[in-house]
Structure formats: C-alpha cells, structure tokens
Amino acid sequence: GLIDRFQLIRRKILGYGRITEREIAIILKDIRITLLEADVNYRVVKDFIKELNTKCAGLELAKTLNPGDIVIKTVYEELTKLLGTKPQQMEFKAKGPLIIGLIGLQGTGKTTTAAKLALKYKNKNPLLVPADAKRPAAYEQLSQLGQRAKIPVCPLYQNSAKATVKKAIEQAIGQGNMLVIIDTAGRLHLDDELIEELKEIKRVARFDYRLLVADGMSGQDAVNQAKAFQEKIGLDGAILTKMDGDARGGAALSITRAAQVPIFYVGTSENLDGIEQFYPARMAQRIMG
Amino acid sequence: SQLFSRTKGASTNEIEDILLRADVGIKYTDEILQRIGEDGVDLVEVLKKKLVNLLSIDVPKIDVEKPVIIMVSGVNGSGKTTTVAKLANLYQRCERVILACADTYRDAASEQLEIWARRANVEIVTSQKGQDAAAVVFDTISRAQAKSIDRVLVDTAGRLHTRVDLMAELRKIRKVITKFRPEGPDLNILTIDANLGQNSIQQACIFTEEIGINGLILTKFDGTSKGGAIIPICNELDLPVLYLGIGEGIDDIVEFDPTAFVEALFE
Numbered sequence: 001g002l003i004d005r006f007q008l009i010r011r012k013i014l015g016y017g018r019i020t021e022r023e024i025a026i027i028l029k030d031i032r033i034t035l036l037e038a039d040v041n042y043r044v045v046k047d048f049i050k051e052l053n054t055k056c057a058g059l060e061l062a063k064t065l066n067p068g069d070i071v072i073k074t075v076y077e078e079l080t081k082l083l084g085t086k087p088q089q090m091e092f093k094a095k096g097p098l099i100i101g102l103i104g105l106q107g108t109g110k111t112t113t114a115a116k117l118a119l120k121y122k123n124k125n126p127l128l129v130p131a132d133a134k135r136p137a138a139y140e141q142l143s144q145l146g147q148r149a150k151i152p153v154c155p156l157y158q159n160s161a162k163a164t165v166k167k168a169i170e171q172a173i174g175q176g177n178m179l180v181i182i183d184t185a186g187r188l189h190l191d192d193e194l195i196e197e198l199k200e201i202k203r204v205a206r207f208d209y210r211l212l213v214a215d216g217m218s219g220q221d222a223v224n225q226a227k228a229f230q231e232k233i234g235l236d237g238a239i240l241t242k243m244d245g246d247a248r249g250g251a252a253l254s255i256t257r258a259a260q261v262p263i264f265y266v267g268t269s270e271n272l273d274g275i276e277q278f279y280p281a282r283m284a285q286r287i288m289g
Numbered sequence: 290s291q292l293f294s295r296t297k298g299a300s301t302n303e304i305e306d307i308l309l310r311a312d313v314g315i316k317y318t319d320e321i322l323q324r325i326g327e328d329g330v331d332l333v334e335v336l337k338k339k340l341v342n343l344l345s346i347d348v349p350k351i352d353v354e355k356p357v358i359i360m361v362s363g364v365n366g367s368g369k370t371t372t373v374a375k376l377a378n379l380y381q382r383c384e385r386v387i388l389a390c391a392d393t394y395r396d397a398a399s400e401q402l403e404i405w406a407r408r409a410n411v412e413i414v415t416s417q418k419g420q421d422a423a424a425v426v427f428d429t430i431s432r433a434q435a436k437s438i439d440r441v442l443v444d445t446a447g448r449l450h451t452r453v454d455l456m457a458e459l460r461k462i463r464k465v466i467t468k469f470r471p472e473g474p475d476l477n478i479l480t481i482d483a484n485l486g487q488n489s490i491q492q493a494c495i496f497t498e499e500i501g502i503n504g505l506i507l508t509k510f511d512g513t514s515k516g517g518a519i520i521p522i523c524n525e526l527d528l529p530v531l532y533l534g535i536g537e538g539i540d541d542i543v544e545f546d547p548t549a550f551v552e553a554l555f556e
C-alpha cells in the first residue's frame with residue numbers, strides 16, 4: 001500500500017539528510033492519488049494537499065534523518081484532525097428524553113441503524129419511531145427489528161410521518177423514555193417536497209441530534225449530500241454505515257469537511273450489534289490504505 | 290450549446306476534474322487522458338466518443354423457452370427489490386410474470402416485495418417457514434413451468450461481496466437455476482448504486498467472478514451523482530448497462546443510452 005511506496009521514496013531521499021521542495025511534491029502527488037482512490041472528494045483533496053504543502057514547507061525537514069517519515073506522519077496527523085481528532089460521544093440530558101433523528105439518502109441504513117442505536121442505549125429505555133410513511137413495509141421492518149431487539153416501536157399514525165412523530169414524543173414523555181430515535185424515509189437532498197416534510201418533522205420533534213446516516217461506500221457526491229442536508233435541515237453528527245466491506249471510506253472526510261459535524265458511529269454489520277464507536281485515527285489509516 | 294462552449298478548449302486539468310467528480314476514478318482517468326493526447330484537438334469531443342464507444346456493449350440475447358429467468362443481486366440497499374418491481378411492471382404489459390422473493394434474511398423483505406407485486410399486478414412466491422433462498426427459487430421456477438408463466442424475476446438479499454458465506458449462498462441460488470437452465474439465469478443482473486464510489490468496481494469484479502453477472506442496472510441516477518464508476522467497470526468487464534433507475538416509483542426506469550449518459554456526465 002502507501003507505506004511500501006513510501007519506503008521506496010524514503011530510500012531515494014534518505015542518505016541526503018534533507019528534503020527538497022521537489023521531493024515533498026512527489027510525496028504529495030502520491031498522497032493525492034491515494035486519497036482519490038479512497039473516494040475522498042476531489043476538491044477536498046485539492047484543499048488538503050495545499051494545506052499539507054504549506055505545513056510541510058514549515059517543518060524543519062532539512063535537519064531530520066527521515067524527512068519522508070515526517071511528511072507521512074504529518075499527513076496522518078492532519079487527516080486525523082480533519083476527521084475529528086478523537087472519538088466523540090453524544091451527550092444525554094439531565095431531564096427529558098434525548099431526541100435523535102436519522103436522516104439521509106435512500107438505502108443508506110437508517111432503519112437498521114435506528115434499531116442498532118436503540119439496542120446500544122437500551123439502558124436509556126428507548127422508543128423507536130417509524131416516521132417513514134412512504135417506503136413499502138417500512139413500519140413492518142422497524143417493528144420486526146424492534147421485536148428482535150426487545151425495544152418498543154410506536155405505531156405509524158394516520159400514515160403521516162409528522163403525526164407519528166408528534167404522537168411518539170407525547171408517548172415518550174408520558175412513559176418516561178429517556179431516548180427517542182426517529183427513523184425517517186430516505187430522500188434526495190434535492191427533493192424540495194421531502195426536504196419540506198423533514199422541516200415539518202423537525203418543528204414537531206425538536207431534535208437534540210440530527211444525524212446524517214451515510215453509506216460508507218459513497219463516492220464524490222457525498223460532499224454535496226452532506227452540505228445540502230446541513231444547509232437545508234441542519235446536522236449535529238453522522239453515522240457511516242456498511243464499513244464492514246472493503247470500501248476505503250473517503251466519504252468520512254467529505255462529511256466532516258463539508259458538513260463540519262462529528263461522525264459518532266460506524267455500521268459494521270447487518271446485525272443489531274453491528275454499530276461501533278468511530279475512531280478518527282483508525283479512519284485515517286483506513287483511508288490511507 | 291452552453292455545454293459546448295463550456296468544455297470547448299477545456300484543458301486536461303479541467304477534464305480530469307469532470308471525470309473525477311463523476312466517480313470515474315483517478316486510475317482510469319489518468320489512463321484515458323494519456324491515450325487521447327494533447328494535440329490541439331477538441332479533447333472533450335474525442336473523449337466523449339471514446340466513452341460512448343466503451344459503453345455501447347450488446348445486451349445479452351434471450352432466445353429460450355419460457356420461463357425466462359432473471360436474477361437480481363447486489364450489495365445492501367443498492368435498489369434490488371425496487372428494481373425487480375420496476376422490471377416486473379415493464380414485462381407484465383405483454384407477458385405473465387412471477388416474482389421469487391429469495392431474500393429470506395432481511396426484516397419485512399417479503400412484505401415489501403408483496404406490496405410491489407400487487408402494484409405491478411404480478412404473482413409472487415415468498416418463503417415458507419424454514420425455507421432457504423434456493424428453495425424459494427426452485428419452487429418459483431417449478432410453478433412458472435407448471436403454469437406456463439413467461440418470466441421469473443428473482444430478488445435476492447443484499448450482501449457485501451466481502452462476505453464469503455453470503456457469496457456462497459448466491460452461488461447456491463444460481464446452481465438451483467442451472468437445474469432449469471444449464472447456463473444459469475438468462476439475465477444475471479447486478480445493481481450498482483450511482484452514489485457509490487470506487488468500491489462499485491470491486492463489487493462488479495467479485496460478483497461477476499462468483500456468479501457470472503451479464504448485465505448491470507445503475508440505480509438512483511436521479512440524484513446528483515454521475516455514476517461514472519460504470520466506466521472502469523465496463524472497461525474491465527465488458528458488462529452492458531441495461532437500465533437506469535431514476536426514482537422510487539414503479540415507472541422510474543429507463544433503457545440505458547450511452548450517448549445521453551456521457552452527455553450528462555460532462556454537464
């Protein structure tokens with residue numbers, strides 16, 4: 001992978017004890033290819049390489065024995081920073097239920113993630129809300145997931161996402177649930193009507209956390225999607241799904257860069273326990289291949 | 290046209306940006322830009338022609354006794370079930386169609402496909418208690434033969450190509466189909482989500498290696514993704530794109546047109 005390629009470059013640079021601008025450029029060119037292959041957005045890559053160039057120029061590379069290593073170490077550090085530096089958690093409130101909304105494009109894993117999150121926070125007496133009145137058998141899917149996780153799923157009300165959410169919040173406050181997880185229908189960031197529906201749900205739900213659920217295999221468009229949801233609805237965090245595959249996950253950088261929100265979790269299997277803490281340093285390593 | 294003036298005289302850097310943004314990938318982008326050269330020709334027009342050529346692959350010819358057997362597979366959430374519904378709706382205009390719900394894994398999979406079967410006005414077979422996916426397919430094709438049905442559409446469970454056990458299940462499903470049709474499904478389709486990046490290439494390679502895919506359907510093309518990953522896929526595997534999924538409704542499917550696709554990529 002990248003490390004072996006750098007060993008070759010190192011052996012060329014090593015022995016000179018100093019590194020020229022040209023040699024930094026060669027390393028950065030290789031990093032650019034690595035990031036693009038990893039599905040990091042091409043504009044995010046451009047900006048990142050520019051910033052790296054400035055940072056590397058500022059380093060005292062001439063005085064070191066292994067300038068190539070220092071450059072690589074800097075890349076990992078900068079990537080980890082962009083991805084959030086260290087793992088982040090959601091914070092629960094002292095009073096009242098924490099209200100989480102899962103939003104995102106079609107098929108990214110929102111419904112399964114809702115159940116996974118609920119199971120993870122089972123001790124908060126969670127309530128699952130099927131605010132998807134559109135997809136065939138959406139309610140049945142969340143209901144079956146809830147049964148397997150032994151977590152209550154409130155009913156779909158008046159075949160309306162907004163009405164369902166309103167009833168659910170009342171139910172949660174009445175029953176003393178400390179966590180409400182609202183699953184919404186997949187939607188395009190360009191669908192004005194569905195974005196409007198989400199705004200209406202937002203008004204009723206008064207989310208504490210609006211989480212973008214994004215497919216870990218997403219390509220270049222992840223930037224536009226993340227930015228659009230942030231601008232139109234507002235985001236407080238993200239979950240990157242299907243990371244049990246072999247996609248490098250460059251979409252992670254697109255999300256943190258474009259939407260400026262932390263990634264809290266990654267989806268790591270189809271099973272109910274397939275959700276894990278997101279670690280920026282590990283993601284940086286995965287992206288770099 | 291506006292498109293022409295925007296890209297006429299475009300530099301290789303500008304063209305590179307267009308291809309990268311379209312998920313064509315840096316590897317294939319570098320490869321093709323090297324090949325079209327820099328000799329003052331309108332690079333964009335040369336490139337567009339090359340790409341249209343690359344994507345103009347003949348679709349598999351189906352010349353068999355009924356039932357025609359169509360299998361749809363792909364990674365989780367790529368749009369298989371919705372695509373099966375769209376295809377069923379297309380075919381049932383002139384033929385009798387039956388669906389096999391070979392997704393015995395996912396919550397409410399049969400309920401989802403049953404709703405679509407009703408909307409498309411086609412028959413459906415779902416799994417009986419304890420049945421595995423291959424058994425559902427066997428039952429469906431047997432019934433299709435008995436009732437002289439023209440077409441069988443098999444919806445399979447989503448699976449990552451990295452799951453050895455799930456790819457083995459898929460091979461088992463294909464093996465059952467070979468009991469009726471020795472060469473396997475007449476259309477062996479892989480759904481590719483247009484929103485995905487370079488991983489689509491690996492998906493196509495592994496699925497083809499495992500069960501011999503002979504056609505692609507690019508789904509969710511109605512978003513802002515360009516779906517350019519099909520270009521390195523076609524270059525590598527010579528797989529025709531049969532249809533584009535352009536929405537969540539039953540009619541949201543169109544035949545793939547390489548020229549329109551390439552034009553849209555450059556917009």
Ligand SMILES: Nc1nc2c(ncn2[C@@H]2O[C@H](COP(=O)(O)OP(=O)(O)OP(=O)(O)O)[C@@H](O)[C@H]2O)c(=O)[nH]1
Pocket residue numbers: 105106107108109110111112113132135184185186187241242243244266267268269270274365366395447449
């Ligand atoms: N391997 C794997 N599969 C996942 C993961 N998360 C979700 N899936 C699968 O992805 C598919 C889609 O999941 P859903 O939860 O239905 O996705 P969704 O976002 O609710 O879909 P829509 O409501 O139609 O927009 C299902 O097959 C899930 O089992 C994950 O982390 N890993």
Ligand SMILES: Nc1nc2c(ncn2[C@@H]2O[C@H](COP(=O)(O)OP(=O)(O)OP(=O)(O)O)[C@@H](O)[C@H]2O)c(=O)[nH]1
Pocket residue numbers: 106107135186188363364365366367368369370371372392395445446447448508509510511512533534535536537541
């Ligand atoms: N916008 C858009 N959405 C689509 C398209 N095709 C499918 N979808 C949506 O994508 C989501 C997933 O579709 P499914 O048909 O359930 O995908 P699947 O591959 O069967 O999913 P699994 O069985 O869980 O692997 C649903 O919300 C569909 O409505 C398309 O062409 N455009």
Ligand SMILES: [Mg+2]
Pocket residue numbers: 110111112132135138183184185186
């Ligand atoms: Mg859902």
Ligand SMILES: [Mg+2]
Pocket residue numbers: 369370371392398445446447
């Ligand atoms: Mg399905």
